[in-house]
Amino acid sequence: GQNIDQPTEMTATEGAIVQINCTYQTSGFNGLFWYQQHAGEAPTFLSYNVLDGLEEKGRFSSFLSRSKGYSYLLLKELQMKDSASYLCAVNSNYQLIWGAGTKLIIKP
Amino acid sequence: GAGVSQTPSNKVTEKGKYVELRCDPISGHTALYWYRQSLGQGPEFLIYFQGTGAADDSGLPNDRFFAVRPEGSVSTLKIQRTERGDSAVYLCASSIRVQETQYFGPGTRLLVL
Numbered sequence: 467g468q469n470i471d472q473p474t475e476m477t478a479t480e481g482a483i484v485q486i487n488c489t490y491q492t493s494g495f496n497g498l499f500w501y502q503q504h505a506g507e508a509p510t511f512l513s514y515n516v517l518d519g520l521e522e523k524g525r526f527s528s529f530l531s532r533s534k535g536y537s538y539l540l541l542k543e544l545q546m547k548d549s550a551s552y553l554c555a556v557n558s559n560y561q562l563i564w565g566a567g568t569k570l571i572i573k574p
Numbered sequence: 575g576a577g578v579s580q581t582p583s584n585k586v587t588e589k590g591k592y593v594e595l596r597c598d599p600i601s602g603h604t605a606l607y608w609y610r611q612s613l614g615q616g617p618e619f620l621i622y623f624q625g626t627g628a629a630d631d632s633g634l635p636n637d638r639f640f641a642v643r644p645e646g647s648v649s650t651l652k653i654q655r656t657e658r659g660d661s662a663v664y665l666c667a668s669s670i671r672v673q674e675t676q677y678f679g680p681g682t683r684l685l686v687l
Contacts, residue, residue, distance in 0.1 A: 470616075496673050508665060508678035509617070553616050560630060560672055562607075564616030 470565035477571045488554030496557040578679035595651040599668030609665040
């Protein structure tokens with residue numbers, strides 16, 4: 467079967483750093499995506515990892531370890547607008563297999 | 575250019591009725607995807623098109639669901655004999671090629687009464 471696991475919910479403080487983990491077991495692997503989704507809106511693309519290592523893009527970074535089936539999204543200098551769900555998705559045999567998302571709550 | 579657009583943004587229908595949901599992808603994107611998302615869940619894959627042909631329709635839940643993309647651009651998702659369980663947000667995404675980054679439309683919120 468194909469499975470992607472993320473924590474259901476996380477809470478962090480404005481200005482802090484938070485790491486959202488994603489583990490996956492899929493029949494194929496052609497890259498891993500992170501998307502941000504605000505309530506009632508469509509997912510928006512954040513990052514893409516296909517090789518092992520860290521990809522940095524401003525306040526957001528994403529890490530991948532293919533041998534461990536593991537990725538994380540790191541958000542720095544948290545802002546209130548970062549309150550959203552963060553979805554991990556694996557490109558497996560031309561399909562995107564999605565996790566259920568991690569709801570991130572930012573407190574002042 | 576413009577992003578992915580979807581119409582209608584909201585659709586309320588009665589059980590047993592037929593509905594059509596439209597997706598207009600980003601110009602030049604050859605791949606188009608349909609997903610369904612329920613509250614608190616990630617998107618669930620339905621079907622994707624490479625050009626005009628349905629390359630993978632394995633996610634369509636049953637034969638009441640059908641999608642077309644006759645000219646390789648706009649796509650329509652068709653649902654016959656709607657059921658209350660079909661209520662969800664239907665998302666469309668497009669990518670310049672298969673396996674490239676997918677960009678999503680705002681979705682159509684379907685409510686079957």
